Amino acid sequence: MSRFLVKPELPFCKGCGHHLIVRNTVKALEAIGVQPLDVVLVTDIGCHGIVDGNFATHTVHGLHGRSVALGAGMAMALPPHKKVIVYIGDGGATIGLQHILEAARLNVDLTVVVHNNMLYGMTGGQPSGLTPEGFRTVLTPQGYPFPHHDLPRLVHDAGAPFAARVIGLGDFSGVLQQALETEGFSLVEVLEICVSYGVKMNPDLRLKELAQQAGYEPGVWTQPSRPVFRPVPRETRSLLEMEAIPARYTSSLEGRYTLVLGGSAGEGVQQAGELLAQTAIAAGLYATKKGSYPVTVGVGFSTAEVILSRSPIFYHGAT
Ligand code: SF4
Known part of the structure; x- marks a missing residue:
């Protein structure tokens, strides 16, 4: 055999x-x-x-x-x-x-x-x-x-x-x-x-x-062979391995705040939400931002749910 x-x-x-x-x-x-x-x-x-x-x-x-x-x-x-x-x-x-x-x-x-x-x-x-x-x-x-x-x-x-x-x-x-x-x-x-x-x-x-x-x-x-396709390996890091963003400011915020920013596509709603969350992280808080908008990203509604908290956040939505 x-x-x-x-x-x-x-x-x-x-x-x-x-x-x-x-x-x-x-x-x-x-x-x-x-x-x-x-x-x-x-x-x-x-x-x-x-x-x-x-x-x-x-x-x-x-x-x-x-x-x-x-x-x-x-x-x-x-x-x-x-x-x-x-x-x-x-x-x-x-x-x-x-x-x-x-x-x-x-x-x-x-x-x-x-x-x-x-x-x-x-x-x-x-x-x-x-x-x-x-x-x-x-x-x-x-x-x-x-x-x-x-x-x-x-x-x-x-x-x-x-x-x-x-x-x-x-x-x-x-x-x-x-x-x-x-x-x-x-x-x-x-x-x-x-x-x-x-x-x-x-x-x-x-x-x-x-x-x-x-x-x-x-x-x-x-037919004459062409180079064999092999993807170039990329160095990737797990999110969990990433270093925490160091706090550069202090915040007097206590407890947990949920903010919903709303507007139309193109008005900067998502960018405003990200800036808010990043600022909170730089001030030593936990922060998440969840964006919602239609697949037609250039037209229609745009909302950003931002949570700022002294303690870890386990769900990034307002509701
Ligand atoms: S392909 Fe047809 S002949 Fe071959 S194992 Fe399946 S049923 Fe049987």
Whole structure:
């Protein structure tokens, strides 16, 4: 058994294309020579996601369509030798399409493997944005009426250094290996058919024939890599670690006072409230200021609730 798996029996239906995606991923990981704990596998919602427990890598289960955003955050935070792989279905990929395009545009260092069986398998076979025209699903028994998105070309146009589409039969580990070795964003769309719902609704179709009819052209689209996006770390301090403002004046104020300043946008209500609170702090008092105004900050009402007190304040509102 591969050192990347803790359980060799995969949890998918017999004949499901997800089996081959896992086997080929494992082979590609073996080929690039990483250690299991240097890999983070982020899965999405869908049948593919129940494989988490089989992998000996780190695994994280994301929300539907959001696993690329989750993986991108991890890839940006982890040291460059760590590999982040996102497993996502065609449903999740089109729910979270903007996350994929943004990760490609920024050139985040991660590999997205799209399990495109052309429908939502886990929820009973509904169509997704990658369902090809004419493909029959439970909701479109006469054939899906719209063309599908072309994911590898979309990410290529967004700037991905590596994008590929493979027919999910046999050994396609070489393409996955190329994706994993890419510095920056890579995506591999693997075409497959859900044996439970896709085959039931389209018994006459074979995968290669379906891919050809749908215009799902296998291929690899590359372009020179750009610098990988890694946010510059900022030095931040907790508010609790900040030093108290030293008192420079004395105040004869006793007890607690609540003031409400009111006016129209642009009249300086917020600034007046802040000045009042800062002056009180400089005089050794506790002070808070809470501003209220509509989202249209340049028009409408403006109020500032200011509390001045000798003792700590636990809520910053007047009421
Ligand atoms: S329902 Fe379809 S996608 Fe899900 S495991 Fe079974 S064959 Fe695979």
